[in-house]
Amino acid sequence: MTPREIELLTIAKLEHDGHQLEAVELRKLKRQLEDGAALSKRYREMMTGPVYRWSKPVPRR
Template identity: 60%
Template sequence: MTPREIELLTIAKLEHEGHQLTPADQREIHRSIQDSIAHRNRFRNMMTSPAYQWKKPDTLRR
């Protein structure tokens, strides 16, 4: 499902349950879905990237 479909289904479910959503509520739903997708992508990148290994510098910095 695309983020837009998730957003529309969430809004439709809330309205079906009797809630009246303002445009601010809809923007908040949109923002939270986008944030969770970005978080999921950052986590995936962090888990699939190679482990950091420190290497001693060749020369001293002075």
């Protein structure tokens, strides 16, 4: 499900439950959904990316 579909379903559910959504609330909801999608994408990239290998730095002489 795309973030836009989730946004529309959430708005429809809230309005069905009797809530009156203002423009501020709609912007906040949209921003939260976009942030959540970005976080899940970053997490997926981090988990599927190459393993980090630390090596001890060469001492200066």
